[in-house]
Each structure stands twice: as C-alpha cells, then as structure tokens.
Amino acid sequence: MKPVLDLPILIPILILIIGVGIVASWRSSHHASAGLRKLLIALRICVLLAVSALLLNPGKWVDKTETTARLYPVMVDDSASMSITNGDKSRANTAQETTQIIITQAQTSGVETQLFSFDENVKSIDTPAEITAAGGQSNIHKAGTSLFSQLQASGRSPEAILMLTDGRQTAINKKSTLALQSRANNAPIYALSIGSDVKRKDIELTTTRNTITAFPKQNLQVTAVIKSSHLGEQNITLELLDTEDKVVAKQSLKITEEKSIFHTFSVKAPENSSSYKLRIEPHPDEQLTSNNECLVNTRILNTKTRVFIAEGAPYWDSKFLAQLLRQQAHMDVHSVHRLRDDRWFRIDSGQSDPSSSSDEVFPDTPEELAKYDLIIFGKNSEFFLTDQRIEALKGFVRDQGGAILFSRGKPYSGRLAALENLEPVNWSTGNTSAFNLAPTEDGQSAGLFGRALPAPDSPIWQSLPSLKDAHNIESVKPFTRILAEGSLPTNQAKFPLLMVRRYGQGATALVNADGLWKWDFYPEARELGNMYQEFWTQLIQWVVAYSEFLPGHDYSLHASNQSIELNDPIAFSLSYRGMNNAALNTAKPSLEISAKGIDTISLTPASSAPSAGKPTWKSSFTASKPGAYTAKVITHDGSPSPVMNFTVNAPPSEMDNLDPDPVFLEELCESTGGKLLTKEELPAFLKELFSNNSTSLAKTETIWQSSWLRWFVPLIILLLLAAEWWVRRRNGLI
DSSP states (O other), X not given: OOOSSOHHHHHHHHHHHHHHHHHHHHHHTTTSOHHHHHHHHHHHHHHHHHXXXXXXXXXXXXXXXXXXEOEEEEEEEOSGGGGOEETTEEHHHHHHHHHXXXXXXXXXXXXXXXXXXXXSSEEEESSGGGXXXXXXXXXXXXXXXXXXXXXHHTTOOOSOEEEEEOOOOOSOOSSOOHHHHHHHTTOOEEEEEOOOOOOOOEEEEEESOSEEEEOTTOEEEEEEEEEEESSOSEEEEEEEEOXXXXXXXXXXXXXXXTOOEEEEEEEEOOSSXXXXXXXXXXXXXXXXXXXXXXXXXXXEOOSOEEEEEEESSOOHHHHHHHHHHHTOTTEEEEEXXXXXXXXXXXXXXXXXXXXXXXXXXXXOSHHHHTTOSEEEEOSOGGGTOOHHHHHHHHHHHHTTOOEEEETTSSOSSSOOGGGGGGOSEEEEEEEEOSBEEEEOHHHHHTTTBTTTBOOTTOTHHHHSOOBBOEEEEEEEOTTEEEEEEEEOXXXXXXXXXXXXXXXXXXXXXXXXXXXXXXXXXXXXXXXXXXXXHHHHXXXXXXXXXXXXXXXXXXXXXXXXXXXXXXXXXXXXEEEEOOSOGGGGGTXXXXXXXXXXXXXXXXXXXXXXXXXXXXXXXXXXXXXXXXXXXXXXXXXXXXXXXXXXXXXXXXXXOTTSOOSOOHHHHHHHHHHHTOEEEOTTTHHHHHHHHHTTOSEEEEEEEEEEEETTOSTHHHHHHHHHHHHHHHHHHHTTOO
16 A cells, blocks of 8 residues: 555544544434435445545555667767778768668667767767768767767667777877766777778978087087878978078978988077977878978077096097097087006197196096086096095085996996996996997987987988997996997897986986997998087987086976977976075076967976975976977076977877777777677678667666556446435435
C-alpha cells in the first residue's frame, strides 16, 4: 500500500468517516421499515469502504523501462586539409563515400546514426553531401568534447563514436578531457585515417645557428641552409634583413632537388642585442610558405672576456689557440707558456713579441683570479699549480662564477689529486687517435650546437678533418653534460669528447682532443665561416655564459627556453655575484620585455632561495603575439645589464603539414578503449558492431502501480451511490 496519508493519521480519519456515514444513514432512514433501513446502511458501508480502499491506495512498485534505438554518432573532418587530393579523389570525397557506407549498414542493422562535421568546432549535418572541406583548423579534442556536451544536453548517450579524419590536430590543446569523457560515457572512439602522404612542393629555409654571441662591430657569420622539395632546379634570392625589415644583404642562388645548400652572410655585429631575419620569397607553386624565413638572434656583449691561458707543453694546438684569441678584439688574453723548467714566456693581447722570464706567472689569490672570466689549461698544468692555487681555483669557479676550460684533454701527467674535483671525468690510461667530432642531442639542448654552433645534423661535422690524441676516460662524473662525442671511423664506437660540468656558480669544460688546428686550413670549412675560429670563439663564450655570469657582469639572466610556442610561459632567473649585497635592499633589479609592435612590459622579479649564498630572483612572461622578443635586466647600481633574445613561434596552420597522422589517431582511440580501423576491415567491423544492437533498454525510474487503478473501480462506486439514491427516492426518503 501507498496511502495518501501516513497510516497513524489516515486510519483514525477513515474510522471517523465510516462512523459518521453510518450514523447519518441510520438517522436519515428512521421512517423506513427495518429491512429497507438495513439495505440503505449496507449500501452506505460499501461506498465508504470503497473510498477508504482508494485512500489506502493498494498496489505494488514496478520498474518503468523504455526501449530506444542505439545511437552511433559519426564525426567527419571538414577542415581545409581534407580538400587535398590523393589519387583521383579528395579526402573529403573519400569521407563522403565512407559515411554513406556507415549509414547503409546502420539502416540494415536497425541502429541510429547521427552525422556531425567538425574543424575547430562540431556541428550537426543531415547528409554526407554537406561535407565540403571548407573549415579552418582541425581541433579533434575540442570537437569531440563539444559533441559529448551536445548529446548530453539532448538526453542521448552514444554507444560509440565513429570518426573519419586525416588526423591533423593543428590546434594546440594544453589539456584535453576527450578520453575521460569517452570512458565516462562508455563510448569508445573508432577512427579511420583518410588520405596518404603528400609530396609537398616546398623550399625550406633554416640556419645553422639560432643564437650568435658576439661583440659590437665583430664580424658575424650568419649561415642559411636551403632545401628544395619537388620543385626541381630553381633560381632564388636569399635576403638578410635587420629588425626594421631592411635588407642588409642578399644573394642569388641556384637550388636543386632534395639537396641542401649553404650560404653564409658576413656582417658587422650591431651595437646591441637584436635579431636578423633570413628570407626567401615564396615560389608560385610552393604549398608551404611559413618556413620561408627564420630568425637569428644576436647576443651582443659590451664587455671584454678576460682569459688566462696556461700551457705547459706548447704545440700547434696551443699556439694556434693563443694566437686566435689574442686577435679577438673582444677578448683580453694573457698567456703563459713553459719552455723548460726554468724558462717561461708570456704574451698578452695587443703585444707582438713575448716577454721571456725565469719567473713563472700565475694568479695566486682569489683577488688576482677575479680579474679573469676564464682560465684555459693546456697540457702539463702541474708545472703551474700548487695546492694553494688549486684551492683558489675552486673558489674562483664555485663562489665567483668563473670558468675553467681544459683545452687539450688530460691537463697533467700522472695524477694531480687536488685538481680532480674540478675535472668533469675520471681518467684511465692510453690514447685514441683518428676520430671525428659528433655533436650530441644534449649539446643541442644545452644551446651550444644549433645556436652558437651548427646543429648536430649539419653535414659540416662529417666533412671536417679528423682529430687525434683523445685520452681514455674511465668514467664521467655526475652532473656532467656530454656535448659532443668522438666517433671512430673504424667501428663507429663513440666516447665523450666535449663535456661541461657546473661547479657552484661556475663551470668547468673539457675538450678531449688535439688536432683542431687543422680546421683552420680546411677550405670548405672556411666557406662556412672558418670553423676553427667559430668553434673556439663560440665555445669559449658559451662556456663563460654557461657558468652563470657573462664576462664583466655582476648580474646573470637565464631563460627556460629561447624558443616558445604562443601562449606558453617562459621562465626567467636572475642572480647577483657582486659584493655590495646591502645595496640590493633599495636597488633590486627589474626585467624589461620588448618586441616590435607591442608596448614595453616591465616585470618585477620575485626573490627566491639564494644560490651559493648569492641573491636570486624568478619571473615569468606569457606572450600573446608571435615574434622576436628581447628581455633586459634593468640594474640600478650602474652594473652592465644582461640582455637576451627569445622567439615566440606562430601557431601551426592547417596547411603546414598535409600528411595524415594515423599515429595520433591510434593513440587517441586506444586512450578511449577504441581502435584505429583500416579501410579493408571497416565493413566487417561495422557489421559486428551493429549486429544484435538494434535496441537499447534504458531503466528510467521505479513507479507505484495502484491495484484499484482500473476502469471498473470508479464505476462500481458510482453504481453503489446511484443504487442508494434510487432506493431512497423510490421510498420517499429524499
């Protein structure tokens, strides 16, 4: 029973009603005979009992279910990349035909389909003919989540989603809930990858170095790499432009199919950090034009790099290196070479003749070492070093942000235990000869190769003369980065060749080779910018910068990346190694962000945990416009201001890459419990998916089914009332 009122309340009411009804019937029939009076009371009691039964509401609880056809939404890519023709038909035409196959099989199996087209958004369509490939960018994640929202709003739940697309996810989604929504609705995604790879007609322009560290008015070598695909032999014009898009230099070139060509512009470095743009005008038949230009950032240093060279066993390598560095106007070089036990000679920048002496000259104290940014050791450094000097060197690197470069492999004979803490490796015995330098991925991610020097995949590294005399290494110490390896031509074995290791606020680096002087005589290398000069000057500037502080700077500025995507944050870190820490309380540095076409933005970095006891700050910036940006530390104590450039890349366009992406689709499908289908298996898969799934039973609610809810129940009550009325009227009681 499901009474209209609680039983403790309803039963007294019913007793009262029945009692009052009987008394009223008895009193209203006191003139009638005894038999008639009993009949009227009986009829009245039957009516009252029937009404009481209605109020007690007898019955049972039953589950109400409804039967609906299963729903299989079909999402069809309508973005611009679907207009590409593969064979004799476009991808959109293939999608139309495949959609019709799905509809036909669904009708045969008795299941319901609903068509949707999508690019960045999803919309409902009625027929496959509405698929036109006229949309914008593809955003499969956003379209999928929007589809689930639309179906939920209409009260429908899909059994599975069928997706027809080339898989080009050009829009960037930081977080996607599509897989979670699919699993929550128990609706896996099954996709068919449409289209094949496209032989794209394209001229690609890149550079061997994205960032060049230089000094004002220094000669810069800006090298462009041009590669043509499926355009045959072409005559092009390569341009170098400044920040105002004015042409600085240009060159007519002939390019051939599938062959990279190089061209190097030699220009004077600007006064301040900025950028250059390499550009090629798009070819009329070119399908991708976004890669016809690239940026080259220049980091200009306005203070000289102070270098001390200590060479205990002079040879061609040490002589060439010292001579090269002394010729650099942006370097202040002091070099001391040991001739024999009692004879030394010293030559400094600006001098043409060395000064010979029987007195060894080497910085003895932290104050003397602080005059330099970099100490370079050749071989037999044990003739220069004492325990006191080594301790001073450790403080120079660890606390003062200085750098040490071991330029010719193992820097001493035998063992020098006190110096081992500063070395990136533990030495073994023996030497290796005849090998080539091969940059590593870590060397690229560290910013040396691909920015300061040509990238690891540049063919120049294979074309340079081989090196020799690499000392065998027992092990590489923790936190050492291997920037380049030595590659043996005989068996392709590799060993660490160029390494760097942070030590406190400074760094130590090691070039485990001799013979680089031969690069200075290699004609083809000179055509690409004189690789001997480029290698040493860029490596030295990179090592000095890697050690936290630029030459002559008390403030450092580093970024999490030098190339970021639009709307991605870039993190900056600043630190201070000066002696006047008290002044920072009233003169903390700030950070200035500028770019062409935007107002200059001033950031106030937040203090963070000190590094090696030195003040440090952190800040971040998110760009809303692509382009070349400059970050500059604004100092308030007269110190030089570190400056760096970074690039904010434009988002990819729909037509940048026209190859289908089945890998992305497969990962998406598997994350939802579905799978990536092939054209051949689609018919059998649809038949299996739709078979025995024509209906779906959905339990909606549990309801109360009253036993008296029949057509004859109210009729009986009316008949009883009518009978009592008729008897009373016939006997004159009304």
